[in-house]
Amino acid sequence: MTVGFLDRLQNPVLSxxxxxxxxxxxxxxxxxxYVGVLVVMIGLSYLMWWLVHRAGVSPLIISSDVxxxxxxxxxxxxxxxxxxxxxxxxxxxxxxxxxxxxYELLACTRLVPRTIVAGKLLSGWLFVVMLLTCSLPMAALCxxxxxxxxxxxxxxxxxxxxxxxxxxxxxxxxxxxxxxxxLAVVLTYAAVFSYLITTVVIQAFASQASPWxxxxxxxxxxxxxxxxxxxxxxxxSIPGWLxxxxxxxLASVLFLNWAMERLPHFTVNRAFAIRxxxxxxxxxxxxxxxxxxxxxxxxxxxxxxxxxxxxPGSTALLLAALLxxxxxxxxxxxxxxxxxxxxxxHPRRIFSxxxxxxxxxxxxxAGLFAGALLTNATVGTSAATGSxxxxxxxxxxxxxxxGGSLALAAADAWHIFALxxxxxLCYSGxxxxxxxxxxxxxxxxxxxxxxxxxxxxxxxxxxxYNSSGASGGExxxxxxxxxxxxxxxxxxxxxxxxxxxxxxxxxxxxxxAVTAITYLLLAMVGFGLAEILYQTRRKNIAKPQVSPQExxxxxx
Amino acid sequence: xxxxxxxxKDYGNLTAVKDLSLHLEKGDVYGFIGPNGAGKTTxxxxxxxxxEPTQGKVYxxxxxxxxxxxxVRGMIGYMPDxxxxxxxxxxxxYLDFFAAxxxxxxxxxxxxxxxxxxxxxxxxxxxxxxxxxxRGMKQRLCLAKTLLHDxxxxxxxxxxxxxxxxxxxxxxxxxxxxxxxxxTILVSSHILPELADFCNKIGIxxxxxLIVSGDVGEIMxxxxxxxxxxxxxxxxxxxxxxxxxxxxxxxxxEQDNLCVCVQFSTxxxxxxxxxxxxxxxxxxxxxxxxxxVDLEDIFMKVTRGVVS
Ligand SMILES: Nc1ncnc2c1ncn2[C@@H]1O[C@H](COP(=O)(O)OP(=O)(O)OP(=O)(O)O)[C@@H](O)[C@H]1O
Ligand SMILES: [Mg+2]
Numbered sequence: 001m002t003v004g005f006l007d008r009l010q011n012p013v014l015s016x017x018x019x020x021x022x023x024x025x026x027x028x029x030x031x032x033x034y035v036g037v038l039v040v041m042i043g044l045s046y047l048m049w050w051l052v053h054r055a056g057v058s059p060l061i062i063s064s065d066v067x068x069x070x071x072x073x074x075x076x077x078x079x080x081x082x083x084x085x086x087x088x089x090x091x092x093x094x095x096x097x098x099x100x101x102x103y104e105l106l107a108c109t110r111l112v113p114r115t116i117v118a119g120k121l122l123s124g125w126l127f128v129v130m131l132l133t134c135s136l137p138m139a140a141l142c143x144x145x146x147x148x149x150x151x152x153x154x155x156x157x158x159x160x161x162x163x164x165x166x167x168x169x170x171x172x173x174x175x176x177x178x179x180x181x182x183l184a185v186v187l188t189y190a191a192v193f194s195y196l197i198t199t200v201v202i203q204a205f206a207s208q209a210s211p212w213x214x215x216x217x218x219x220x221x222x223x224x225x226x227x228x229x230x231x232x233x234x235x236x237s238i239p240g241w242l243x244x245x246x247x248x249x250l251a252s253v254l255f256l257n258w259a260m261e262r263l264p265h266f267t268v269n270r271a272f273a274i275r276x277x278x279x280x281x282x283x284x285x286x287x288x289x290x291x292x293x294x295x296x297x298x299x300x301x302x303x304x305x306x307x308x309x310x311x312p313g314s315t316a317l318l319l320a321a322l323l324x325x326x327x328x329x330x331x332x333x334x335x336x337x338x339x340x341x342x343x344x345x346h347p348r349r350i351f352s353x354x355x356x357x358x359x360x361x362x363x364x365x366a367g368l369f370a371g372a373l374l375t376n377a378t379v380g381t382s383a384a385t386g387s388x389x390x391x392x393x394x395x396x397x398x399x400x401x402x403g404g405s406l407a408l409a410a411a412d413a414w415h416i417f418a419l420x421x422x423x424x425l426c427y428s429g430x431x432x433x434x435x436x437x438x439x440x441x442x443x444x445x446x447x448x449x450x451x452x453x454x455x456x457x458x459x460x461x462x463x464x465y466n467s468s469g470a471s472g473g474e475x476x477x478x479x480x481x482x483x484x485x486x487x488x489x490x491x492x493x494x495x496x497x498x499x500x501x502x503x504x505x506x507x508x509x510x511x512x513a514v515t516a517i518t519y520l521l522l523a524m525v526g527f528g529l530a531e532i533l534y535q536t537r538r539k540n541i542a543k544p545q546v547s548p549q550e551x552x553x554x555x556x
Numbered sequence: 557x558x559x560x561x562x563x564x565k566d567y568g569n570l571t572a573v574k575d576l577s578l579h580l581e582k583g584d585v586y587g588f589i590g591p592n593g594a595g596k597t598t599x600x601x602x603x604x605x606x607x608e609p610t611q612g613k614v615y616x617x618x619x620x621x622x623x624x625x626x627x628v629r630g631m632i633g634y635m636p637d638x639x640x641x642x643x644x645x646x647x648x649x650y651l652d653f654f655a656a657x658x659x660x661x662x663x664x665x666x667x668x669x670x671x672x673x674x675x676x677x678x679x680x681x682x683x684x685x686x687x688x689x690x691r692g693m694k695q696r697l698c699l700a701k702t703l704l705h706d707x708x709x710x711x712x713x714x715x716x717x718x719x720x721x722x723x724x725x726x727x728x729x730x731x732x733x734x735x736x737x738x739x740t741i742l743v744s745s746h747i748l749p750e751l752a753d754f755c756n757k758i759g760i761x762x763x764x765x766l767i768v769s770g771d772v773g774e775i776m777x778x779x780x781x782x783x784x785x786x787x788x789x790x791x792x793x794x795x796x797x798x799x800x801x802x803x804x805x806x807x808x809x810e811q812d813n814l815c816v817c818v819q820f821s822t823x824x825x826x827x828x829x830x831x832x833x834x835x836x837x838x839x840x841x842x843x844x845x846x847x848x849v850d851l852e853d854i855f856m857k858v859t860r861g862v863v864s
Contacts, residue, residue: 012653015653016645016649019649020642020643100641101640102641102642104604104606105634105701107606109629109654110629111657266625267622
């Protein structure tokens, strides 16, 4: 009876899952298949290489060549296996308990969500780590051939473990959000693959010089190629593993907190952690995204900048508003919805799960995003002026010296803040409207509708204009002003829309200003309508349906 | 110990439980009876912190189940009507897992597990895989799990459903034993005689409403409207019937072979006086007893609308 070690983990879920996971043939079959796939890949590769190089080249070069080849092959395969196996292992963790009808018994114990979520994640993760160690002999083989260093192999393993943790957290989240294992597994695979593809695409757009950059370092397949190469962080250089080591655990903890909050039959409020971590993630990711450029490029070009940081970042922010700017109307039915949203704004409430703090949080996010973009201007300026010592000049200095070649001047950051802030505020208004109409879900639907419309319609109009060769200037063409990305790209690349019939002629304010004002007006309409609707329906909101007769009985 | 106040639970437009109130003292065994879909499971799940009530409050030892969830979970033992077990786990490991989940210190777990295994008669199955147990044994294992943390209140949702008669009797014996241990028990069933032996209170629920609730004897009186006596004689049954019919407050006298059943309209009848009357008149009384409450009868009468 091996109670001792497992029990010392102090997590009954983890020790039980570890114990049962290794029982029976399943574990050995998975292990066998894992090693088998690696062996077959290496064998085939060796065969191919041998067939091609039979003619004979200098044996010294050949050896290190083989080593490098094997190393890449082993770790590419393992990265793929980690991305495939982790969701399958973990996504069913909680849904399976529903399906086996064991979950209620588990929920009725004195376990807290943290223990359950951590136990489920770690039992799967440790299994993946165990699988990874199975490939150690093969990795050692690469070392023998040469062409690859010990640190390279170490960091590759280390990062694969972190990626397993990251994917595993996504899986636990899906598992606690959904009721069916099949759905949870599919959703996790969708999330994992969109993550892998997005990071590659952003990296590809961001830098023509090299696929190696901060965003690339967050992709396991890219990382393996450059595992020990330093990254350029503005004009400094940081180890390539740093972005992953910082961001992957941060994102994992965010997902795990969310999973805890949504775990059925438990009521814990992790909103503070969720909103706080999300804000932190926005800052770190944006700074990393604007900092990355291949060595030799001090400042990324406007296009790169746009593609790598501004557009993806703002899109992610706008989508986050779906969850973070919405909420339900309060149960106690105060006299005014807006009054309630403005009053009692304790700092903690900004990070709560209520509708109340949402709009302040939205403005805060816009500020953090623009501020993080601004680091490009500050640190970039200090680098350009030669004062690379320390962390760069303080902000006022950057405002004073917007170097002509900078992709983003300090003033531009303010414009981005105004634009994104206005859009987020408008989404907040829609969230309030949804709450007044019915619930958080309605708010989410309203925001999603506006998001899709404002992103698709201008694009469609643009394409139609290009293919038809029409003269433009029709009212529909001004829908361009609705698209946040148009305003953003005009800020980053001022000449982009010059002289087009889509935009108002020069005496008119710049695109970002028109867009921001439009969204602010929309926000006011949203909040105003929400208040009016709330007033007319106040009596019914969140009021349980009790017939008068029953009400009288209950009162008696 | 367990207080339910004006509980209401809606599923969309369907009201599963309507304005249900009840109160259980320490040591009470409450039989919760009702046909399928009456709302028994819904009520029990609310008590077990697994469902949010739409309205009303439930307190366990004064703790609100929706607010002090973790404390309440430590005080109740819940056995669902349907449940599953984990794969690849042995009986003792299963219990050890739950014991740990209930924060029982490691040193005490082994003895507690042995105790509950003994109580549920599963000692021999200690090292058997859980999925290999029969249905009845799984049911008992679940009960064993429910007892691990020595809960004060037991919420048992149809603990004997799907069992063969023998296993039913065994579960019943087990419940009686728990009763003597002084636990407060809320047990649901749609089979009445199952509960008759050991419940001191019952409630009958139909379509979400508690139609009758209270002391078993009280309810019987409410339904039957008075005391019933069952007398067996050696001979002269007709004479006995005539005598008994003349007693005050007699509702009916029925004769069945050598047996006479008397039904009074009140409870204030001294058994000894009746017996004396018979003996004085030279009748040979072989047995003399109060009629047993037949829950099935109550149930049929109540749900037919005799009492409402
Ligand atoms: N999750 C649910 N969603 C919608 N309706 C439900 C749900 N659970 C129960 N109900 C409904 O609530 C009512 C009460 O159900 P409940 O399970 O409490 O009955 P019960 O008394 O336990 O019945 P049984 O004897 O069959 O176990 C039923 O009409 C049922 O259809
Ligand atoms: Mg039921």
